[in-house]
Amino acid sequence: MxxxxxxxxxxxxxxxxxxxxxxxxxxxxxxxxxxxxxxxxxxxxxxxxxxxxxxxxxxxxxxxxxxxxxxxxxxxxxxxxxxxxxxxxxxxxxxxxxxxxxxxxxxxxxxxxxxxxxxxxxxxxxxxxxxxxxxxxxxxxxxxxxxxxxxxxxxxxxxxxxxxxxxxxxxxxxxxxxxxxxxxxxxxxxxxxxxxxxxxxxxGMVLADEAADDFTTRFVTVTGPASAVRDAVQNRRVLAERALGPTLEVTLDGPLPADILERGRLASAPLTMQDAFAALIQEAGR
Structure with a gap:
């Protein structure tokens, strides 16, 4: 050790x-x-x-x-x-x-x-x-x-x-x-x-220290109508967001419950390790 x-x-x-x-x-x-x-x-x-x-x-x-x-x-x-x-x-x-x-x-x-x-x-x-x-x-x-x-x-x-x-x-x-x-x-x-x-x-500081599987399941993207996405991610840690016309995609630290996704007709997907790492570093640089 x-x-x-x-x-x-x-x-x-x-x-x-x-x-x-x-x-x-x-x-x-x-x-x-x-x-x-x-x-x-x-x-x-x-x-x-x-x-x-x-x-x-x-x-x-x-x-x-x-x-x-x-x-x-x-x-x-x-x-x-x-x-x-x-x-x-x-x-x-x-x-x-x-x-x-x-x-x-x-x-x-x-x-x-x-x-x-x-x-x-x-x-x-x-x-x-x-x-x-x-x-x-x-x-x-x-x-x-x-x-x-x-x-x-x-x-x-x-x-x-x-x-x-x-x-x-x-x-x-x-x-x-x-x-x-x-x-x-x-x-x-x-x-x-x-x-x-x-x-x-x-x-020079630690941003993450965890099991690799936990890291790759921890960060997700949520995509859907902009207003529905913003309502769903209130009080959540948003690492990044990208507007796609009337659609909004955000990167979250932690998944949303299934009922919230269904109610807002939102799609969610886990990030790859590389994408999760990039989102974490980009957020820290802002």
């Missing part, structure tokens, strides 16, 4: 009001697959790097299994694959030599992932395409057998079949080995096949 108690992060020159992360209280359940979503600059990478032990919080405590941890202790428990990966002018052989020193390293799993992600056997990492670099980093992360695996845009540049292969490997690792996964991505539409929980960040 990962717990963040009042965790903040301020970079040099930032005031309290524009800190990269405002005080956060989060719990990541062990053996879960959690999506960390948000627009650019919302604090996702900062949060994940702190959990991975690459950054120290400015304030607050990060606990693992109930015990406060240092950055070194979190590095031992976590592995992170992120966009770019910053391998530099190093060869795949050299990277693998280092990775194989990690306790629990699974060579058979690495070779399996290398085949699935169509990776070359050797070469300079910087000479690989971005998608192959991402596949290499993901294969290393999975084969590390770390109890906490973090992918921060870790599939950047991957084509669709390779991304889907990665998702399958994540689900298998989670189901068979109980590893905890934290995934940050802008490909929100693809996450609903993978994650069980999500955290939405905006401007």
């Amino acid at each position: 990962i717990q963040l108690d009042g965790v903040t992060k301020r970079y040099r020159g930032q005031s309290e009001s524009d800190a990269a992360l405002q005080p956060l209280n989060l719990t990541i359940e062990p053996g879960s697959i959690t999506g960390i979503l948000g627009p650019n600059g919302c604090g996702k990478t900062t949060l994940l790097r702190m959990i991975a032990g690459q950054l120290e919080p400015s304030a607050g405590t990060i606990r693992v299994n109930g015990a406060a941890t240092t950055t070194d202790e979190r590095v031992a428990r976590c592995v992170i694959a992120h966009e770019g990966n910053n391998f530099g002018e190093i060869s795949m052989k050299e990277v693998l030599g280092f990775a194989r020193l990690r306790p629990g390293w699974d060579e058979e799993l690495y070779q399996h992932c290398a085949r699935r992600f169509d990776l070359p056997e050797r070469g300079k990492v910087e000479k690989l395409s971005l998608g192959k670099q991402s596949g290499f980093a993901a294969a290393l992360a999975l084969a590390s057998m770390a109890p906490i695996v973090i992918l921060d845009e870790g599939h950047a540049g991957m084509d669709v079949p390779t991304r889907y292969a990665l998702y399958e490997e994540i689900i298998t690792a989670n189901a068979e080995r109980g590893q905890t996964f934290l995934i940050s991505t802008h490909l929100v539409a693809e996450l609903d096949r993978v994650i069980g929980h999500l955290v939405v960040l905006n401007r």
Whole structure:
């Protein structure tokens, strides 16, 4: 279990009001697959790097299994694959030599992932395409057998079949080995096949922290004659609205009862995860 108690992060020159992360209280359940979503600059990478032990919080405590941890202790428990990966002018052989020193390293799993992600056997990492670099980093992360695996845009540049292969490997690792996964991505539409929980960040603050199924059923559109829609959604949280001539479509946080829909001859439909995420972020920006 990962717990963040009042965790903040301020970079040099930032005031309290524009800190990269405002005080956060989060719990990541062990053996879960959690999506960390948000627009650019919302604090996702900062949060994940702190959990991975690459950054120290400015304030607050990060606990693992109930015990406060240092950055070194979190590095031992976590592995992170992120966009770019910053391998530099190093060869795949050299990277693998280092990775194989990690306790629990699974060579058979690495070779399996290398085949699935169509990776070359050797070469300079910087000479690989971005998608192959991402596949290499993901294969290393999975084969590390770390109890906490973090992918921060870790599939950047991957084509669709390779991304889907990665998702399958994540689900298998989670189901068979109980590893905890934290995934940050802008490909929100693809996450609903993978994650069980999500955290939405905006401007360093948490907008949502809930089960993925609850999130996708929580937001709905209601469509019908404008006057009937406005009557029906009084005292409801409206995230967005769109006029279509005499018809009005609104996005609501929470469904309307069936009798209200029938009385107003209104149509209602759930939003996809991507549409719900976009509506939540757009409302927060107004």
